[in-house]
Amino acid sequence: MLEGLDEEDIKQRCARGDRAAYARLYTFYFKPLYRHVFLFLKSKEETEEVVQDAFVKIWENRTALPEVKNLKPYLYRVTKNLLLDHLRRLQTQNKVIRIVSPETEPLEDSTSNQINHKDYIALSMEAIQHLTEKRRKIFLMRTQQELSLDEIAQELGISKSVVKKQLYAAITFVREYMHKHGGISAGILIMLLEALS
Template identity: 30%
Template sequence: MQKEIQIAQLITALQKGDVTAFDQLYFEYAPLLYNRIFKLIKSPEIVEEILQEVFLKVWNMRAQLEVDRGLKTLLCRIADNLAIDHFRKASRDRALQEELWTSSVGFYLHTEESIFDKEKQRILNEAIQLLSPKRKEILTLCNIENKSYKEVASMLGISANTVSNLLVSAMKDIKNYIHSKYEGA
């Protein structure tokens, strides 16, 4: 009963902004709250931070404290909520770290693919440059300009069969060149 009266007097003084009352409140409840938070969070540094936040909240809400309400219960609830907030933040940070990791891996793979595509394009261009002028022209007309064998044959004054044979030969030469480049790599 005596302790309840002391706590009630402490709260009344605290409501008026009495720093000494706040210090007494801190020394009375800090060990209990420290042990309670430490059971949840095993890091002394983080426990200290949360403990400071608990008492900062109490100081900021001192005018709203009620003499007849359980101060210990209030302090424990604040401590528990702050510990839970800490776990939520840690969880979000891990999720953020994982998201950053995933996006950086994706960026790396995209960059690697881009480099590989450029290298393939370079080798393909080299292979095309090595073709005879006639094969290069037929390849360009058929595969790049999407003209039919008949259209190309008419343009070049040769048969559609010759266009087909020259295109097949050009593709074979390109394939052999690319194959030789990748075997050498």
């Protein structure tokens, strides 16, 4: 029950597009969901983004709310799924950064370097989106799923040499894209030949 307003009423009103009911739902559940997500992300900005996305998703799917048996577990499940998606994206981004950054230049934990690190991640993800579908898939299978070249070849039904060529082309493109669009010196970027082994 939401402080004198039962969940059934809130669900029905939200489903009809009642923004006041939705605002009540948002106000009631925002802080607990925020606290829950913050335990995992430890970042106010990222936590807020995940929780806001959860409420957007709930609003977009509001017509299904009357079918929801228990509102609280539903809200936590939607938020948890978005949190997991966010964590997977972070894992992929960090993997890409490890691949395209030299081991000899660790990022320091200063505000300036954190901003540069975020810009670097955003630029690398932008570069990946410009890859052809096949190259992007191979690149992400290697970096996100950490599959070997043999495993990728088997899953896609192509030869290992084709996987190697496509991965090499993808890495080269990402490196050159980041150099061109980020003004990053060639010394900061590496070829990733070790990723091809």
